[in-house]
Structure formats: C-alpha cells, structure tokens
Amino acid sequence: ADLDAVKNAGTVRVGMLVDFPPFGIQDASGKPDGYDADVAKALGEFLGVQAQIVPVTGPNRIPYLLSGQVDVLVASLGITEERAEKVDFSKPYAGISIAVYGDSGLEIAAPEGLAGQSLAVARASTQDTGVSAVAPQGTDIRRFDDDASAVQALMSGQVRLIGLSNVVFSQVSTVAGDRFDKKFDLSSQVQGIAVAPGSDALLEQVNAFVDQAKSDGTLDQIHQKWLGEPLPDFVKNAQ
Amino acid sequence: MYQFNFQPVFGNLDLLLYGAWLTVRLSLMAMVLGLVVSVLGAVAKTSGIRPLRWLTDVYVEVIRNTPFLVQIFFIFFGLPAAGISLSPNTAALVALVVNVGAYGTEIIRAGIESIPRGQIEAGRALGLGPAQIFRYVVMIPALRNIYPSLTSQFIYLMLTSSVVSVISANDLASAGADLNARTFASFEIYLVLTILYFLLALGFSTLFAAIRRAFFTYPASR
Amino acid sequence: MTEHAIIMRAVNKYYGAYHALVDIDLTVTRGERIVICGPSGSGKSTLIRTINQLEPIESGTIIVDGVELTAGGENVARVRQDVGMVFQSFNLFPHMTVLENCVLAPMKTRKIPRVEAEATARKYLERVRIPEQADKYPAQLSGGQQQRVAIARALCMKPRIMLFDEPTSALDPEMVKEVLDTMIDLAREGMTMLCVTHEMEFARAVADRVIFMDKGVIVEENAPDQFFGNPQNERLQNFLGQIA
Amino acid sequence: MTEHAIIMRAVNKYYGAYHALVDIDLTVTRGERIVICGPSGSGKSTLIRTINQLEPIESGTIIVDGVELTAGGENVARVRQDVGMVFQSFNLFPHMTVLENCVLAPMKTRKIPRVEAEATARKYLERVRIPEQADKYPAQLSGGQQQRVAIARALCMKPRIMLFDEPTSALDPEMVKEVLDTMIDLAREGMTMLCVTHEMEFARAVADRVIFMDKGVIVEENAPDQFFGNPQNERLQNFLGQIA
C-alpha cells in the first residue's frame, strides 16, 4: 500500500521475523522484540502513525508484502539483485557479515576447499545465495528451513560446515565453545526495509527515515543495544 | 495489482519435475516399506503374545498422536546422539515409513478382524497352520476390505512428504522452495506446485486402481 | 487302524460358565453314518466341532482314528487332515477360484505337486457334478453349487471322516436336493459321516443312527425307523411335531 | 375404490440387458390371496417389488388400488402407504426398539400423533402375539420374532395390500411355523396378500391362486388343488418334484 493508505489507516503494518535473534525475537511475554522491532517503532513515529507488527517467516515474508498483507518489511531482508526485482528496497538500515564456519579441526581457507563437504544453510537466506555463488562442484549444500535447523544440523554432526551470519555464530559459540571456528568470509550484507513495487511515496518517506535515523544516532543506539556496538561503517557508507 | 509472471516457473520446470520425481520415488519406497511394517504391526497386534501387542500399541499411539514434523526432527537431529547418523533423504524415508507404518498397522488390523471367523475355521479344518492361514486365507481378503483406507492413507503420506524439506531432504516442495528462493515468484510457484501435487495424487489413484484390478478383483459375495 | 472312527468319553465343554456339552459319550464305528438333530442351541455344532478340535474341551477324552487329541500338538494337525468338515455357510475362500480352493490344502499341508492336486480336485468336482465350474469364483456360483465345492474341497484331503454342520440349511429349497444327493452318494461309498441336519428324509434314507440332543446332552439315540416312528423322549416328540 | 386391488398389464422390466419380467399380466381382486413360487432367479422378487415401485418398470401399466403408477410423482407415495411389504431379511431398523420401528412411518408420513400411533402399534404387536417385546431392540429377538415385528410394522400403516417376499426362508425350521401362523391369521381376515414362498402347506391352506414363474414369465396360474394336483407345465412338474 502506498503512503496515503498508511496515513488514512493510521497504522503502518510492519512484517518482521520473530525467530531471527537478535534482529527479531520474542520477549519473555511473547511480544516481538529485537533490532527490527525497535526500528519498526521508530519508523512508525517518523511517519506519525502506529506501527503494527505482523510476525512473518523467512519463506513467506515476501508473499506477505506482495499480497498487501503488510505495508513494509523490516525483516532483516538482505539487499540482493533478485529480490530487488520483486520488491523495492530502502537504503540499508542494518548489516551483517556472512561467513562459512565449521568444525575447528577442518582446514579450509577458501571456497575451493568446500568440494566434497556438506554444508548447511537456511534456505532462501543471504548465506544460501552467497554460498551457492562460490561453492565449487561437489559441494553438498543442504538447505534447511531456518537458521536454527541449520545450526542444529551442525551441532548434531549431520554437517561439518555452515553458512551463517556473524551475529548468529556468536550465539552458537556461547553454547558450543570453540568446537567451531570461522573458515572464510563470504560477504558483508546490508539489509533494507522493503516496500511493494509502486509504493514510491512510501519508499521516499522510508528513505528519509533511514537517513535521519543514521544521522541523529537512533540506529547507532539501537545497534548498540542489541549487538553491542554502533552501526558498522559498511552499512553507514553503503548506497 | 500483482502481475503474474510464470516465466521463472516454466523456465525452471525441469527442476520442479525432477523434484516431483523425487517425491514419487520417496513416496513409493515409503509405501512399500510402510506396508511391510504395517502388516508386521498388524500381525503383532492380533497375535496372542501380550508384550508384543503392548509394544505395538505404544508405537502406534505415540506416532499417531504426535506431529510428523516432530518425528522427522527427532530422527534426523536426535539419532546422531545415539550414534545413528542418517542422510537427510534416508532420514526422510525412515520417518515416513515409521509414520505410515503406525497408521497402516491400525488399518490392516481392522482388515484382519473383518475376516469372518468361518474363513479361519475353514482353514483350520483343512489342516492349515496359523502362518499358512494368514498367508493364504486372511491376507488378500483383509487387504481388499481395507484397500480404500489404505490407499487414501498412502496419498496422505505422499502429501505429508512435502514436510521433509525441513531436514533439507529433496522433494517437490523443496525444489519449489529453492526456486522460490531464487526467483521469489511465490504465487506462481505455489500454484504450479499445487497442480503438480494434484497430478501426482491423481497418478497414484490411478496406479492404486490398477493394482486393485490386478490383485483384488475377485467377485464379491452377495 | 482301529475299528472305531471316533470315540468320545465323558466329554465336557464350557463356554465361560455355560455348560455346552454335558458328559458326552459317543462311539462311531468306521463307515457309520450318524445324523444329529435337536433344537437350536442344544450343542450340535459344538459337538462336531470338538471332533476336529475347532473347540477345545475341558474334560474327557476324544480319540479320532486311534489318535488321542490331547490339547494342541502334532496330533491335532494330523487328525485335522483326516477329518473333513463342511460348514453351514460354506466358508469357501472368496479370493480363489473353485479349483484353487480345492488344491490349496493338499498342496500346502500334504505337499502334493500342483498337477497332481489339480487332477484330484477335478475328479472330486466331477463327483459332486460341477466339473465345469472349476475356474469360477465362489461368488459366481449358486448356494447349492458353493456347498458342493465345499464338499469337494474337503474330499480333496482324502479324509477318512466327514463332518457336516447343517450343510443345507443356508440353501434355497431347490438346491437342498442337489447337496443331499451328493451326500447320499458319499454315504453309499462307505465314508464315515457325522451330519447335523433337520432333513428328516435324508436321515431316513442314509443314517445308521440318529441322535437327538437337548441342552448339551444326548437325549435319545436310535436307528431311524425307531427314532421317528417311536420316539421315547417327550422333548423329542415335541420337536418332531414342530419340524414335520 | 375399485374391485381390483392390483392390475398389471404387459409389464416389462430389464436389469441392463437382462429381461427380468416378460409381458406380465396379472389381476388381483380385493381380498384375494396369491402365492408366487418358482425357481431362484425367475423374477418373483422383482415382480412384487414393482408393485410398490421399489423397482421401476420399462413398459406396461400397473394400477394399484385404482391409482396408476406412472413413473415418479405423488401417486407412488400414496400407493406405498397402502401397500405393506415384508422382506425375507426382516430389515428392521436396528437402532430403534420394536415400538419405535412400528410408529416411525405412521407418525412421519401419516402425521398420526405418537400416543395414537403407539396404541395402534401395541394392538398389532398383540395381533402377531409378541406384545411383551415392544421395548426390546431387534437384535434381542429371535428370527421368528423379528419377522413378526416386521409384519406388525407393515400393518401399522393400515395397508390394503400386503406383499411378502419369502418371509420364512431366513428362519430356523422351528420358527417358520410361528410366522406362517401369523400370516394365516391375516389371510383369514380378508387382507389382500401376495406372497412369494415355497411353503407349500401354507399355499394349500390359504391361497386362492398359486402362480408359477420361470425366466420372468408367469408360466402357470391355478387354484392350489389344481396347481399341486395336476400341474400342466413341465418345468413346474419338475420343480414340485424337487422341493417336495
């Protein structure tokens, strides 16, 4: 829906993940929380409307947007070319870096080393695209429905490698100690707020919001709260 | 309004068709093995051996009253802890067999119990042993009596198999999901997936009807 | 080979608390033809079913063809091969053709090769006068034809004794005669037969002895002319009045 | 009210390609009692089932109680209320007590209040001599009792015509008599009756006319003494020889 519709309704419906810590989680009372939730609230304030959060999942977040069930996605959606064909992205509001991690005993330093190994990723995630782009022939890429399942595959020994964001990996380390380490970086990935194609006025406002939140320190503050450091430079500087 | 564009789907139809083939293969193997498990389960349940009956009961009730998703999860992620590490496709097959085996056990048991006592007595009066009676007298009519329930359970199995993508096993649904991840043409993909599943179900119904004609069409008594 | 086909001594049978057979004593000589009658529920079926151990007994002795039936074991299987049984409701196997019905048991229990078993089967189908039905399924036959297949099936095991449990009572009147004629043929050939039936004509024609049961007890036992002409027991007199 | 209870003219009935009734002509006077017999598959059931339109016919005319049964429509419902039917297999409603079986149709189709319907039902249960069974379920009764309930249930609709399709052939020999006695009572009271049966004693006792069918054709039709004493048709002579 475009800006008029949002203003008329008095609420902006924001799709976000609730199973992607620390960007989207549920707090102890079951309410959506996390980096994306705080950004969504700030966006609502900026637009002068109520932000109504709609929990979505990785596989169905784009259908939610395209079928008009939500107005915007603040759903840790990495900006990629393929996605940009379906949805319109704002300027980046967050970013993560993605890498291949795995059993500490494995000696792998570059994509070529993946041949003959099995590696877990969350289906349709940025790391899925990233790994698929560089993996040589003979890599057994196993696509799970979400990061949790992929991590579970790693932990239970079903795979020895995983494509994961730094953010999630740091959480894994707290449980698994030094059983796993980083093999090589894939990419850093910036994430954008997405609107349905044709919602140009809304997109303009969202971009204005992102600019303002970057310059007035709002995003730094939220990033600090959830990830323990200010918004990284590669996000600030990205176009 | 949304502009439908089937190009990404038809451009990759070969992937979906390959996925459909995987689903067919997975379901067929699960059906055959599941039938074996079901017959064994039903024999155990109707046998006089109490612990065996009790064990089968526990198996059947636990499986029938918990979701398939959880079952497949435990088989794939849980068994490695016990030293049994199955590949995704094998784990999917095992989970499906375990699942359909529980439903099938109950169905086939009902079939066995639907055989008139007189049939078994006739077998005994002819001097046939219990195993021979089961094999030659009971089995075919029992399967015939419950054939519709059994085959609809098999179709249900085929549809349920779409869940196996959660453990990264390959099938039609996961082919669709992969394509979705690349093209984001969700509606088009789901529509085509639904049609493909429908065609598979239709195909299986036709196959089952053919099997019935081949093996179970003796004239029914009036 | 003894001269006695069946000896029952002080046989008692219970269904739970119900006393279904009370102190049954019965001796059947080889080649003898016995008809059993009596009101519904009097224990006729139970009696003949104990003879091939379809029903276990609680006390007493049953000796069939010189073999004592102790509970279970080898003996039972051996005896069952020697004792053919024909049920009221035929109990043909519906998923097999007539011929398959007839060759199953000889092939599986006597290990007779198929060719030979089929030859025997066809011979007995001829004997019951339905050779042309060999390849049909039971459901395609009339009741009378089905019962004759059941008789042929039992004969294919070459039993020394045949048991019949109301073999004609599920049949249409016209078909009764077909089956009775078949049974009369068998009787003429000297087969030992026990037959539960209310067909009094049949009893008169072939029975050596007629037995009347009531409430699990053998109440009267006599040659047919005495049995029908001069019944002693009051219940029997009543019974004969009803079914005449 | 006409004097003719049933008139059938040139009635033909097919099951698919099978010609089940061939040019049937039959006139039944009010109060007449007719027995129909014939070999299995000869079309006896089919014939009486066409009279209350359980089977549609392909050509010809059937007039019941002055009402012509054209395909479907009001007429059929009206005629059915006047024609009671008793089946070989009783077909009592197993989930209702005897009394409920009897009052269902009068209450639903004739809109008779329950009290009155129950009074009528009890009267007819008395008539068939089982008033004490009113509150039992069918499964708790013997076959003979069930069949008498079926008769009472049909009578509760106060039909002018009763059709019986082998009402005693599913019964044990002892129970046959109970049911035949009930039917003889009814016949004495002047009810128009068509009865398929092989009970020749019954036919001799009550029938005004006996009809013999073969292959869908009425082959012979005569008063009982002629019918049994001096059968013309060869097939009938044969048939009588078989069932005697």
Add this chain to the structure above:
Amino acid sequence: MIREFSSADILFIVSAVRWTLILSAIAFLGGAIGGLAVALARTAQGRLPRRIAAGFIQVFQGTPLLMQLFLVYFGLAVLGLPIDPLLAAAVALTLHASAYLGEIWRGAIEAVPPGQTEAAVALSLSYRDRMRHVVLPQALRLATAPTVGFLVQLIKGTSLASIIGFTELTRAGQIINNATFKPFLVFGTVAALYFVLCWPLSLLARHMEARMRLAITR
C-alpha cells in the same frame, strides 16, 4: 544472546495451544457441515451431484493443505480480494476437512445395508425422514471412530496454518527453538502437548470402535 529455556517459554508454547484448538474447532465445524453435504451429494440418486462431489473430493484430498492455505490467503489477496487470516484458515481448513469427512461419511452411509433404505421406502418415508431417522443414525455409528481418528489428524494438520501467520503450537515451538537452540526440549514439549490433546481422542475412537464391534456381532 542465546536465551535459556525458561518457564516463560513453556507458558508461551502452552498458550499457543489456544490457536491450535480454535483452528481445529473451526475446521471441524466447517468440515462437519461441508462433509455432510459432500457425503449426501456423493450418495445421491442423480449423476450430477455425485460427479461434482467426487471432483471436489479428488481436488481437496489430492493437494497438500499447506498449498491450499497459501493459495487462499495470499492468492486471493493477490487477486485483489484481501482476506482476514482467520477467514482464510477457516475457508481452507473447511474445504480440506469437508473432503475427508465427506469421504468417510459416504463410506458409512453406503455401509448401511440397502435393505434398510428399501424398508424405509416401502414404508413410504420421504428422503429426508429416511436419511434422518433410518440411514444417518446407523451410518453415524459406523462413522464415529474414523471421524474421531480424522479429528486427531486435523489437530496436527492445523500446524500448517503457521504459513499464514498463526502462532499455534508447532510455530511457537519453532520460534522458541530459534531463540534457545534447545530443539529436543522445545519439540519434546510440543510433542507432549500434542499427545495430551490427541491421545484422549484416540482412546475414545478406539473405545467406540470396540463397542461397535460388540454391537454388530451381538
């Protein structure tokens, strides 16, 4: 950042049972009405209603519920008919349950011996009275056990409604698992809850089946 699996999580999962129950109830009510219609159409005299009902059953038994839910919710919205998720779930689940129940009940109706219908016809009962007083009560007895059995499958099947945004039992488990990485604890709890919901129903079905077998063999 990995949270411990806490009592709040258990509470969250337990409270998600609410949605599982609501969705099951809707599906069952809708399915009962739709299923009866399908079963009656499938056993009707006319060829047309029989064909239509057969086609309906073939389609909705032949496609995964997941896809049905997806297409009803997102598909209708894409076609310009935005639809409330609860309504979408109700529609899809009703169609799904109608097909299955219709098929179960058709079988039960056909299992009532034809003599019963003939006796009712001979007593001149109308179609309605015949169905209502004679056929359906008897069919009901045959149908209860498989119906309850299907209800168990339905309860588990409602987990698919998470694709259109319902946080019911299974989805709640996934969410908590993603935050805690304790799959066995989380899904063990989920499985136990399903078992608690379904097991009594299974017992009931089995009990009814046993009672019916007694009634029939009496």
